[in-house]
Amino acid sequence: MNTKPGGGAKGLIAFGDPDYAKTxxxxxxxxxxxxxxxxxxxxIERGYRFNQLPYTRNEVNAIASLFDSAERRTFLGxxxxxxxxxxxxxxxxxxxxxxxxxMIDEEYPARSGIVLxxxxxxxxxxxxxxxxxxxLRLNADLVTLSACRTGLGKLLQGEGIIGLTRAFHxxxxxxxxxxx
Numbered sequence: 176m177n178t179k180p181g182g183g184a185k186g187l188i189a190f191g192d193p194d195y196a197k198t199x200x201x202x203x204x205x206x207x208x209x210x211x212x213x214x215x216x217x218x219i220e221r222g223y224r225f226n227q228l229p230y231t232r233n234e235v236n237a238i239a240s241l242f243d244s245a246e247r248r249t250f251l252g253x254x255x256x257x258x259x260x261x262x263x264x265x266x267x268x269x270x271x272x273x274x275x276x277x278m279i280d281e282e283y284p285a286r287s288g289i290v291l292x293x294x295x296x297x298x299x300x301x302x303x304x305x306x307x308x309x310x311l312r313l314n315a316d317l318v319t320l321s322a323c324r325t326g327l328g329k330l331l332q333g334e335g336i337i338g339l340t341r342a343f344h345x346x347x348x349x350x351x352x353x354x355x
Contacts, residue, residue, distance in 0.1 A: 184266070184267050184268055184269040184314050184315070184316075185245075185246050185247075185267050185268050185269065186242035186243070186246030186247050186268065186269060186270060187238065187239060187241075187242045187246065187247045187248070187249075187268060187269070187270040187271075187272065188247070188248045188249075188250075188263060188265055188268040188270070188271055188272070189235045189238060189239060189247070189248070189249045189250070189270075189271075189272035189273075189274070190235075190249075190250045190251075190255040190259070190260060190272070190273050190274070190275065190289075190291060191231045191232060191234060191235035191249070191250075191251055191255055191272070191273070191274030191275060191321075192227070192228065192231040192232035192235065192251050192252055192255060192274065192275075193252070193253075193255040193256075193275045193276075193290065193291045193292040193301075194227075194252045194253040194255070194292045195225040195226060195227055195276075195290075195292070225276050225290055228274070228275065228276065231274035231275065231321070232251055232252070232274075234274050234321060235249055235251060235272065235274050236249070236251075238272060248263065248268070252292070253292050253294065254292070255275065255291050255292050256291055256292045256293075256294060256299065256301070257291045257293075257299040257300070257301055257302065257303045257307075258298070258299045260291070260303055260311070261299070261307070261311070265311060265312070265313060265315075266312040266313060266314045266347070267314070268314075268315060269314075269315055269316045269317070270315060270316065270317050270318075270319070271313065271315045271317070271318045271319070271348070272318075272319045272321065273289050273303075273318075273319065273320050273321060273322060274321040274322070275289050275290055275291055275321075275322050276289070276290040276322055276323065277289060277290070277320060277322030277323050277324050277325040277339070277354075278290050278302060279324045279325070279327045279328065279338065279339075281327060281328060281329050281338075282329065283329075284305055284328045284329045284337040284338045284339075285304065285305050285306040286304055286305070286306070287304065287305045287327075287328065287338050287339050288302040288303050288304035288305060288307070288308075288339070289302070289303045289320065289322055289325075289339070290302050290322075291303060305338060305339050305341075305342035306342075308339065308342035308343055308345075308346050309342050309345055309346060310346075311346040311347075312346065312347060313343070313346045313347035313348045314347055315347065315348045315349065316349050316350060317348070317349070317350045317351075317352065318343045318348040318350070318351045318352070319351075319352045320339060320340075320343075320351065320352065320353045320354070321352075321354070322354065323354060324354065324355060325338075325339050325340070325353040325354055326338075326340060326353035326354055326355045327355065328340070328341070339351075339353065340353050
């Protein structure tokens with residue numbers, strides 16, 4: 176592996192402003208309940224709603240504008256899907272950016288994830304969980320998780336915090352920016 180910054184990788188790949196309103200219930204936009212992992216269903220039962228996040232599209236577009244068009248890939252709205260993250264060769268990008276809802280399970284950190292667009296024609300559930308992040312191949316200088324609480328996880332004595340940050344580091348990210 177190339178040890179120089181970026182290792183010859185391109186600029187930016189970004190996923191943002193996922194379409195959470197594809198399926199609706201009587202009381203507002205939700206991810207399709209029939210396709211949810213158990214932990215996400217529990218979050219919804221506790222009253223959490225996955226509404227559109229204001230300005231995430233603007234955020235991704237503003238960041239993308241800093242890169243030449245040949246050096247960036249952006250997936251916005253319905254295109255910001257878990258299956259796209261897994262299908263793209265994200266190892267060729269120096270910067271990986273997610274602007275979406277974060278879902279944290281401090282008891283079972285492998286279930287924590289980034290909530291993306293859930294579409295009816297995909298075999299994916301719409302949540303890029305930490306256990307799936309571990310299988311990604313990254314060569315990124317920086318991964319940004321512009322999603323609430325992504326810096327949280329389970330604190331294990333002698334190990335530190337187990338969660339999304341660690342999953343992205345194990346997948347090959349040199350640095351990860353998260354929020355509390």
